[in-house]
Amino acid sequence: MLFYLSYVLTAVAALLVTCHAQCKCPEIPGLLGIPELSGRDGLKGQPHLSSGLPYYLDTELHNVLINLKHRLSRLEAVLALTGKIREVGEKILASNGKEVNFEAALKSCESAGGTLATPMNEEENNAILSFVKQYNRYAYLGIKEGETPGKFKYINGMPLNYTNWYQYEPNGKGKEKCVDMYTDGRWIDRKCNLYRLTICEF
Known part of the structure; x- marks a missing residue:
């Protein structure tokens, strides 16, 4: 809003x-x-x-x-x-349907006045999942690996207060610094140069 x-x-x-x-x-x-x-x-x-x-x-x-x-x-x-936006709690989620790498997705969201979609609870995770299912594409989340390998944070530097990792994830150990949401809503760490669906939050 x-x-x-x-x-x-x-x-x-x-x-x-x-x-x-x-x-x-x-x-x-x-x-x-x-x-x-x-x-x-x-x-x-x-x-x-x-x-x-x-x-x-x-x-x-x-x-x-x-x-x-x-x-x-x-x-x-x-x-x-038309499935372009969705309200969840105090957030509005939106997607342009484009697939780009992590930096391009983040820049696209920030230039529109938002940031990459970042689930803080199950309700927000499900709202983001609705876009992933609609486009049938994995999506980057606003989460990145911190200085310590295997320790992930929100892109604003705050520690995670909610996670939905696949079993045995994250397992990239410093080589996979970004996070994907799969089409079942669970997360996996991935390299940041892959092309993923852009979903922003405002």
Whole structure:
């Protein structure tokens, strides 16, 4: 949801900047470097709501936000219907269906504002598994081997609090530093240069 919220905030900011730059809008305190408006009245002689903005701007922004929220919910529904995204807990998982090596998959997720899908519990593992089954492809997880051979961590450096290894895995002993999810949801350590399905989390 944070991913979508950032787009909503960007759109609202763009609307305000466009209005200020192109329209003959009155100066609005608190915006574009003008002193903060918090707790003050709106412009002299203008009706206003509790935000301090003139009534007509407050209403416009409210309507824009309602419209954006409606469009985002429709977009989420379409993407969920086509299997492109899935919500699990506080996370949104998404896949572009592409198979690349670990570094390319991680870069792709980070450039979109997320990271590689990283299961923290069985529910999240099953949600990631749904993409693996849909595409019938193994997928890299956001887990890598640490400095000690055989000891794996989340890519942010934190220790694992949930695992779903195959029996006798991991067994690469320093030679297989990345982690695959198989089509049954279990994990195995693998080399990072193999091509695997990209699944991101936001």
